[in-house]
Amino acid sequence: MRRVSPQAVAVVAGLVVVAGAAVLGPTLFGDAAEARDLTNRQAEASAAHPFGTDDLGRDLFARVVVATRLSLLLTLGAVGISVAGGVVLGVTAAVLPRIPRRLLTGLIDILLSFPWLLLALFFSVIWGATSTGAMLAIGFAGIPVFARLIYTLAASVANTDYVRTAGLLGSSPLRTSVRHVLPNIMPPLVVNVAAHASVTLLSFAALSFLGLGVQAPEYDWGRLLNAGAKDIYREPMAAIGPGIAIVLTGVLFSLLGELLSEDRRPVVRAVRETEEPAETDSGEAVVDVQNLRVSFRTDDGSLVERVHGIDLRIAPGEVVGVVGESGSGKSVTAMAIAGLLGPEAQVECRRLAFRGIDLRGRLSAAQRRQLGLEQAMIFQDPLSSLNPALTVGRQLTEVSQVHAGLSRGAALEKAVAALDLVRIPDPARRIRQLPHEFSGGMRQRAMIAMGLMGTPRLLIADEPTTALDVTVQRQVLRALHDARERTGAAILLISHDIALVSGFCDRIVVMRDGVVVEQLAASDLDQAEHPYTRGLIACVPGMNTDRSRPLPVIGVAADEEVPV
Numbered sequence: 001m002r003r004v005s006p007q008a009v010a011v012v013a014g015l016v017v018v019a020g021a022a023v024l025g026p027t028l029f030g031d032a033a034e035a036r037d038l039t040n041r042q043a044e045a046s047a048a049h050p051f052g053t054d055d056l057g058r059d060l061f062a063r064v065v066v067a068t069r070l071s072l073l074l075t076l077g078a079v080g081i082s083v084a085g086g087v088v089l090g091v092t093a094a095v096l097p098r099i100p101r102r103l104l105t106g107l108i109d110i111l112l113s114f115p116w117l118l119l120a121l122f123f124s125v126i127w128g129a130t131s132t133g134a135m136l137a138i139g140f141a142g143i144p145v146f147a148r149l150i151y152t153l154a155a156s157v158a159n160t161d162y163v164r165t166a167g168l169l170g171s172s173p174l175r176t177s178v179r180h181v182l183p184n185i186m187p188p189l190v191v192n193v194a195a196h197a198s199v200t201l202l203s204f205a206a207l208s209f210l211g212l213g214v215q216a217p218e219y220d221w222g223r224l225l226n227a228g229a230k231d232i233y234r235e236p237m238a239a240i241g242p243g244i245a246i247v248l249t250g251v252l253f254s255l256l257g258e259l260l261s262e263d264r265r266p267v268v269r270a271v272r273e274t275e276e277p278a279e280t281d282s283g284e285a286v287v288d289v290q291n292l293r294v295s296f297r298t299d300d301g302s303l304v305e306r307v308h309g310i311d312l313r314i315a316p317g318e319v320v321g322v323v324g325e326s327g328s329g330k331s332v333t334a335m336a337i338a339g340l341l342g343p344e345a346q347v348e349c350r351r352l353a354f355r356g357i358d359l360r361g362r363l364s365a366a367q368r369r370q371l372g373l374e375q376a377m378i379f380q381d382p383l384s385s386l387n388p389a390l391t392v393g394r395q396l397t398e399v400s401q402v403h404a405g406l407s408r409g410a411a412l413e414k415a416v417a418a419l420d421l422v423r424i425p426d427p428a429r430r431i432r433q434l435p436h437e438f439s440g441g442m443r444q445r446a447m448i449a450m451g452l453m454g455t456p457r458l459l460i461a462d463e464p465t466t467a468l469d470v471t472v473q474r475q476v477l478r479a480l481h482d483a484r485e486r487t488g489a490a491i492l493l494i495s496h497d498i499a500l501v502s503g504f505c506d507r508i509v510v511m512r513d514g515v516v517v518e519q520l521a522a523s524d525l526d527q528a529e530h531p532y533t534r535g536l537i538a539c540v541p542g543m544n545t546d547r548s549r550p551l552p553v554i555g556v557a558a559d560e561e562v563p564v
Ligand SMILES: Nc1ncnc2c1ncn2[C@@H]1O[C@H](COP(=O)(O)OP(=O)(O)OP(=O)(O)O)[C@@H](O)[C@H]1O
Pocket: 296, 297, 306, 324, 325, 326, 327, 328, 329, 330, 331, 332, 333, 342, 344, 496
């Protein structure tokens, strides 16, 4: 079960109280709020009247409770107008052609440059000083804020491949917006709506306080505050009472926004030790993993284990290949070693160490620096691992400048040498280019060069050649090989291609369904015993393969014998 934080309990309880007051308040406290007692006018706070009475002797506590409904309805109405207007303008701007889009975003930016309250005052003059006028004024004043936010969020989604594909399949802009864009911008939008509700509530109080909002005989918290403030020195509770309601509800909305965003904020990954004591004699191992288990939390809060107790040791300079079919846990294992698993992962292990650094606990600044210099990761898609807005040179030099303290000039010199080592032609010119000016294979080699900018002891390459054609694959593998020759770094190469791994690695680790089924030297591959390994080998066509017959299919069960 997912653990519920005390803050979440407090916020939900608070919201239930406020919602209860809005629903039941006028029924339960309506009479007390209207009952006049001219003998008891402007009474001070007492047990019978916690916030005192007003100038007609009406109980102010009852009036604050009754005012909850109108205050909340106005707030929700105004937020609804802001969000609906923002969605229409923001999504429209994101899907419009270039020139109308520029015009619309320009208009939104101009409106945004006016202070929000000024816009609200302007609109309230147009719609008049009534509660509906105030709601429209505050709602319309909030539209530019949401339009900008939604445009920014929607524009990032509008450029994704699945939205382009929907366009190619003939989906209309409206349908694409509703089906593909809106669901993907919903989480940050919901967070912002909750936070905005708090600001809206305060704005109503401000407008009513200025006499531009709710008018008599209606009353909201802002009007009660306005009335109480007139005599604040003699009878402070008359102003403090509605003030408390405004502040507490505003804080509740803000905390709700924070809670919703916290759910998506990465937290420090949970690393728990298993019961057995670790074998600490890790010798000179670069990586020492013992009994690694990784589980993921599902939507219903339960944990599903995906990696079931893996042992992996990598010696200095050793090239280890991890092979296995899709979903066998190769990437998750590598990410656990690199410390890159997200908060949804729970890692348990007897030992998880990199060059003697225990990765399970909190790392010191020096250890983090050492990891930054000595570990490098090369992902499958180099375009998403390189920042598209920074030159390749800026990204390469960052490690040396931040972790090794090199000057900009020295770091640039090192970057040119690293690009040269991975055989990128004309590195001094290329270093000033942006990632999109590189081909796929060059980007991958640039990522390897980035790993060379520190003092690498381990290069983790997760399917680095999968998206590349065979010739470019060879260039990338040669770059990895050269990097190892030059630095002596160990390599952990993840692939589903046993032929590629066997030609490149010293040792092969075969994974299936989250367990290591076999480990063997690459030179001993033809002596593999496990049926699954033999199946993987049998699936690789050789020079003598009979092309008229289909390749063997790997069995469903791990122990199923595969015809080789
Ligand atoms: N963030 C995550 N949340 C939930 N489950 C995950 C997450 N990441 C991985 N998994 C699951 O863990 C299992 C192992 O995934 P992993 O990516 O390690 O496989 P893989 O062997 O690298 O496959 P591929 O070659 O396709 O990348 C899969 O069943 C996957 O669905």
